[in-house]
Amino acid sequence: MTKNKLFIFSFFFWLTCVDAQTRESDRLLQQSFETVYSNPDEAVKIARHVIKSAQNAEQKAKAYLLSAEAHYVKGMYDQSLADAFEARNLSAEKKANKTYSESTFIIADILKFLQLNRESEKYLSEIPIQKEYFPLKKSWEIKSLITRAGTSFQKQQNDSAVVFLEEALFLAKKIDNPFLQLKIHEKLSANFLFLDEKSKYHRHNQEALALHGLTTRIENNSFNTAHQLITREKDKELANTEKQFANLLWGFLTTAGLCLLILVILKTRNRNKLKTYSTLLKYLNKEKKKSSESPKEPTAEVQRTKTILKESEDQILMGLQKFESSKRFISNDMSLGMLAAQLNTNTKYLSEVINRHKEKNFNSYINELRINYITEKIKTQPNYRNYKSKLSGGRMRVFFSQYIYNRIQVGCRCFAHYIC
Numbered sequence: 001m002t003k004n005k006l007f008i009f010s011f012f013f014w015l016t017c018v019d020a021q022t023r024e025s026d027r028l029l030q031q032s033f034e035t036v037y038s039n040p041d042e043a044v045k046i047a048r049h050v051i052k053s054a055q056n057a058e059q060k061a062k063a064y065l066l067s068a069e070a071h072y073v074k075g076m077y078d079q080s081l082a083d084a085f086e087a088r089n090l091s092a093e094k095k096a097n098k099t100y101s102e103s104t105f106i107i108a109d110i111l112k113f114l115q116l117n118r119e120s121e122k123y124l125s126e127i128p129i130q131k132e133y134f135p136l137k138k139s140w141e142i143k144s145l146i147t148r149a150g151t152s153f154q155k156q157q158n159d160s161a162v163v164f165l166e167e168a169l170f171l172a173k174k175i176d177n178p179f180l181q182l183k184i185h186e187k188l189s190a191n192f193l194f195l196d197e198k199s200k201y202h203r204h205n206q207e208a209l210a211l212h213g214l215t216t217r218i219e220n221n222s223f224n225t226a227h228q229l230i231t232r233e234k235d236k237e238l239a240n241t242e243k244q245f246a247n248l249l250w251g252f253l254t255t256a257g258l259c260l261l262i263l264v265i266l267k268t269r270n271r272n273k274l275k276t277y278s279t280l281l282k283y284l285n286k287e288k289k290k291s292s293e294s295p296k297e298p299t300a301e302v303q304r305t306k307t308i309l310k311e312s313e314d315q316i317l318m319g320l321q322k323f324e325s326s327k328r329f330i331s332n333d334m335s336l337g338m339l340a341a342q343l344n345t346n347t348k349y350l351s352e353v354i355n356r357h358k359e360k361n362f363n364s365y366i367n368e369l370r371i372n373y374i375t376e377k378i379k380t381q382p383n384y385r386n387y388k389s390k391l392s393g394g395r396m397r398v399f400f401s402q403y404i405y406n407r408i409q410v411g412c413r414c415f416a417h418y419i420c
């Protein structure tokens with residue numbers, strides 16, 4: 001019991017520590033996002049720390065986004081691209097969230113800077129709301145100072161222009177952005193050349209030349225990184241497309257194969273049924289033809305002395321005619337006694353009338369009625385080809401093969417009639 005309590009306490013303590021660590025990481029990320037423009041180096045350090053200790057994919061994606069924004073502010077576009085793609089991939093399941101949109105916007109803006117306009121437009125179109133995301137808003141302060149310096153230069157107010165540019169240079173050095181520094185040094189050298197301050201002109205010109213080489217290397221690295229990352233994404237999309245196509249093709253082939261198999265089974269089954277049905281009809285027609293051509297020998301009952309009155313005989317014949325048209329002979333309970341009761345006569349008279357006028361006994365008479373009934377149904381109604389029929393509230397199956405076997409065995413004109 002003590003061990004169990006200790007385990008439960010340890011488990012809840014661990015959960016508490018994890019939750020506290022998660023909240024602390026979220027707090028650090030929030031603070032770093034707010035100060036990424038003023039202190040991008042510190043933001044990078046915090047981002048790397050959170051990436052290593054992240055408790056879930058969402059927190060890790062935010063950390064990569066922070067790193068991407070910090071490197072964007074510093075002008076390290078190659079590293080910013082790599083981090084932005086990581087943040088985008090980690091948050092791809094929730095494309096409507098802020099992390100996915102901001103990382104995609106950074107990718108689009110850097111691609112536009114690298115003059116990859118088509119790819120930039122592609123990524124920009126994935127953002128649900130088009131807006132200027134942080135950190136681009138933060139760079140407006142430096143850009144505003146550069147713009148004001150340009151206006152003063154056009155008005156030949158070079159001293160004012162130099163003031164604006166030096167303030168902008170201070171901010172650009174603070175965030176260590178070589179691209180902004182290059183642009184500012186070029187404008188400062190132009191202003192000092194106009195003011196005929198050659199020493200300052202040469203100093204800023206040399207700074208601009210040095211920064212030009214650095215920015216060129218960053219641009220080349222960024223272009224190569226962009227090419228690799230875009231190619232990797234396209235390969236991934238192509239692999240997903242091929243996988244989806246393969247799944248669809250496999251499903252289609254499986255369905256087509258099953259349909260073909262079912263079609264073959266049904267066709268084979270129907271062909272066998274039709275063959276059996278054709279053989280049966282031929283046999284029945286042959287037997288019927290033999291019966292009509294061969295003279296029938298009078299039965300013993302026919303040769304007996306007539307013991308029934310003419311009126312009673314006519315009455316029984318009329319009853320038999322109604323019986324044949326009523327289809328009551330289909331019932332499996334039909335017997336000589338039951339039919340005699342229905343015709344208001346006795347079994348002796350009924351048997352004598354059947355023997356004399358139908359030239360067969362009662363069982364043969366009933367069986368022949370059933371045979372003719374079923375044969376007519378098979379000829380006129382295709383649904384009777386499955387050899388099933390509902391009779392007297394039950395289901396009747398006529399086993400034609402057994403019928404043929406019994407006809408050959410006993411040599412009579414009836415077939416085995418089974419009711420199930």
